[in-house]
Amino acid sequence: MTRRKSKSSGKPLVSATVSQPGAPASPQKGMQTEEDRICVTFKEIVKENPEMSSAVAAVKALVESIKWNTASTMQEFTQNLESSRRILKKKTELSPVSVAAGCDLFLHWIGKYQHDISDLDACRQSVISKGENLVHRSDEIRNQVAAVGLNFVKDNAIILIHSYSRVVMKLLKRAAQANKRFTVYVTESRPENGGKKAAQKLREEGIVAYEILDSAVGYFIENVDMVMVGAEGVVENGGIINQIGTYQIAVVAKAANKPFYVVTESYKFVRLFPLNQSDLPKRANVARRGADAGPVDPSVDYTPPAFITLLFTDLGVLTPSGVSDELSTCF
Amino acid sequence: MLSLMGDGPAKAALTKISKDLKPSLIDSLSELMAEMDNLQGQISALALDYIHSNEIIMTAGNSKTVELFLKEVAKVRKFQLIVAETAPQFDGQHLAASLASAGIDTTVITDSAVFAVMSRVNKVILGTNAVTPNGGLVAISGTKIVASAAKHHSTPVVVCTGIYKLSPRYPYDADVFNVLVNPDPVWNFHDGDIIEKVNIMNSAFDYVPPELISLFVTNVGSHPPSYMYRLVDEMYTKEDVNP
Numbered sequence: 001m002t003r004r005k006s007k008s009s010g011k012p013l014v015s016a017t018v019s020q021p022g023a024p025a026s027p028q029k030g031m032q033t034e035e036d037r038i039c040v041t042f043k044e045i046v047k048e049n050p051e052m053s054s055a056v057a058a059v060k061a062l063v064e065s066i067k068w069n070t071a072s073t074m075q076e077f078t079q080n081l082e083s084s085r086r087i088l089k090k091k092t093e094l095s096p097v098s099v100a101a102g103c104d105l106f107l108h109w110i111g112k113y114q115h116d117i118s119d120l121d122a123c124r125q126s127v128i129s130k131g132e133n134l135v136h137r138s139d140e141i142r143n144q145v146a147a148v149g150l151n152f153v154k155d156n157a158i159i160l161i162h163s164y165s166r167v168v169m170k171l172l173k174r175a176a177q178a179n180k181r182f183t184v185y186v187t188e189s190r191p192e193n194g195g196k197k198a199a200q201k202l203r204e205e206g207i208v209a210y211e212i213l214d215s216a217v218g219y220f221i222e223n224v225d226m227v228m229v230g231a232e233g234v235v236e237n238g239g240i241i242n243q244i245g246t247y248q249i250a251v252v253a254k255a256a257n258k259p260f261y262v263v264t265e266s267y268k269f270v271r272l273f274p275l276n277q278s279d280l281p282k283r284a285n286v287a288r289r290g291a292d293a294g295p296v297d298p299s300v301d302y303t304p305p306a307f308i309t310l311l312f313t314d315l316g317v318l319t320p321s322g323v324s325d326e327l328s329t330c331f
Numbered sequence: 332m333l334s335l336m337g338d339g340p341a342k343a344a345l346t347k348i349s350k351d352l353k354p355s356l357i358d359s360l361s362e363l364m365a366e367m368d369n370l371q372g373q374i375s376a377l378a379l380d381y382i383h384s385n386e387i388i389m390t391a392g393n394s395k396t397v398e399l400f401l402k403e404v405a406k407v408r409k410f411q412l413i414v415a416e417t418a419p420q421f422d423g424q425h426l427a428a429s430l431a432s433a434g435i436d437t438t439v440i441t442d443s444a445v446f447a448v449m450s451r452v453n454k455v456i457l458g459t460n461a462v463t464p465n466g467g468l469v470a471i472s473g474t475k476i477v478a479s480a481a482k483h484h485s486t487p488v489v490v491c492t493g494i495y496k497l498s499p500r501y502p503y504d505a506d507v508f509n510v511l512v513n514p515d516p517v518w519n520f521h522d523g524d525i526i527e528k529v530n531i532m533n534s535a536f537d538y539v540p541p542e543l544i545s546l547f548v549t550n551v552g553s554h555p556p557s558y559m560y561r562l563v564d565e566m567y568t569k570e571d572v573n574p
Contacts (some may be wrong), residue, residue: 151503310465310501316569317501319465321557325564 038065038084039091046094051166054095054232055102055267056138058088062106063131066124074120081107096281097233097241097300101270106131108331134267141265141314142167146174149228149263149312157182157225160217160253163194163243165230167263169201171312172228176205184209185220189245191297217249221256231264235272236327238305238320240264241280244298250307259309266313269327274302363495370493370550371396375403377548381489384408386453389445389481391415392471393422394458396491398429400548401456405435412437413452415445417473419516419533442473449480455488459539461498461508462490464563466541466556469498469508472534478543487545494549497559499567502538510535 042061049057065084071077085103092099110127145167153159153175159182161168172184184202188195188211195211202209212220227249231240240246240262253260274280280302305320312318315326374396382388382404390397390412401412412435417423424439431437440448455477461469468474468490481488502508514531541556551562 151501154504316572317464319557319560322560322564325561 037068038062038087041065042088042092042099052135053102053138053166053265053267054092054098055105055265056135058092058099058102059106059131059267060135061088062103063128063135066128066131072120074123077120077124078110081110095232097270098268100281101233101268104270105267105330106134138265141267142170143174144314145263145265145312146171148314148317149261150175150178152226152261152310152312153180153182154225155181158185158223159183160185160187160220160224160227160249161198162187162227162229162246162249163189163192164198164201165263167265168228168230169198171263172202172207173205176207182207185212185224186210187212187214187217187245187249189243190214192243194243214245214248218252221252221258224256224258226259226261227253228261228263231262231268232300233270233272234262234264234268234311234323235270235274235302236324237273238308238311238318238323239274240303240308241270241272241274241300242303244301247277247301247303247307250303254307260307262308262311264311264313266315266326269323269330271327271331277302366550367493367495370495371399373550374491374493374548375399377553378403379407380553381548382408382410382454382456385410387411387413387451389413389415389449389452389455389477390426390457391417391423391442391445391473391477392458393417393426394491396493397456397458398426400491401430401435402433405430405433410435413448414439415442415473415477416440417471418442422471423473442476445476446480446483449484449486452481452484452486455481455486457488457490459490459492459496460536461496462492462547462559463498463500463502463538464560465501466544466547466559467502468539468544469502469536470539472537475537475539475543478539482543488543489546489548490544491548494551494562494566497563497566499563499572508536508538 038061041064042057045057045060045064046052046054052060062081062084066077066081069077069080069084071080085107089096089100089103109130149171153172157180159172161172161184163186172182175182184199184207186195186198186202186209199209199211229240229242229246229249231242233241235241242262250260272281277298280300305323308320310317310319311323318326378400382401388401388410390401391414404410412427412430414423414427414430414437416427416439418441427437427439457468457470457474457477459468459470459474463469468478478488480486500508512533512535514533517533518525518529518531520526541559544556547554547556547559549562554562
């Protein structure tokens, strides 16, 4: 069983069963190589595929780890996979909730469907191909999400979005291509300033976009027709975990009686049930902050289902109560 | 969701020739017809759970389901009924006439009086034309007034409907299901002068959001609005909505 690196010292503990693969060109520090390898792979994948969701990148990283994993028994194989997942979830700085969602889904699927295959190589191949299926289909999945949400964008609508979300961008791009005329207000989204990037990308598509202050959401909400946000994770009760500021916007939208839509792929569904903000897993609020962030800046918040009108997913339009049904079919 | 790791949605074998198609189609249609024949009885059977003696009930429109629902209770219990007349067709007046002749203590009020009278009402019973998957209604124009007034007074709103009225289409916006019908009942064509100067609209339906509804009483039992998506899922597949 792979031991965790001791936190106090930099020295790694002895690894028992992790097989050292062929010839990785990485620093010679025993078990630390293994840990870093999956993280390095993940970072590379993210860098090479900026449009790919972190959840899908995590699955791709796990698939890569299977390829270099030279376990000789089923148990060793699953243990290695488990430890890779654990490391990735623990160490990633980028969207930890999405990464957790992707990893959990993948591993759960493996656990559910693969343990009866006695031939290790066949199992390995099957797992690799399934993982790659997800990666290849991720673009198609986003298209399905966009198609579902497209109908809700009406002509002359004013849509408020929060920061930069790839799925929301895709939906709006599709809407523009379908010749719908609409205006977008995007929040600046400090400290990451995703709003600037979002506004720029929207203008490239010919969509009228305005950047607004985060604090100006209350001011503009009366003019807005709907709010659309992405999600890092969708939790069991139909609530979402998303970039900080989302909950605030949801509260304002509810007070102003404006619909609040969540646009997300179904692999973001996680088995979490937060009851309030402090119930978010600690790793979710890890350092993903700009240079001028303060010491207690959270990077994500939780929006309860009562504030969400509908979710647009590749499984169709869902009500928040419908999310738990979908989750139970998977897990 | 696990299908995410499959090879993508398989196109249904719609071009396959099947000799069983006709008989099984006829069977399913007969089943549907039988369901529609029996549903009034099943819904009315639940009526006694919801209406009690000496309650003041409000309704609107002229729904057959609601009419039979109330008549069922009237057989054994005494209660008061207030009916909103539901202009411009005045369906409410027709319903009131039918129920009064069944011996129910009925009062007709104008639609504008709904809010004023609501404080005295114990329950609202409504019919509908369609139910959306999020638990909303597409019902006769005038329903939303009653439902909003009820919400303000925290009065429960019960909707009686057969599940054949469930639609898989989400209300993209409040106007998507609406139709503008003949404006003559609103303002007579004989008043020729005014017709040229004024735009007269007669919208047929209202969209009532799920927040305004307490319960659906259907032929498959009573359910809250948040459960409607389940019934829709059971009846329809993705291909039905987006062919």
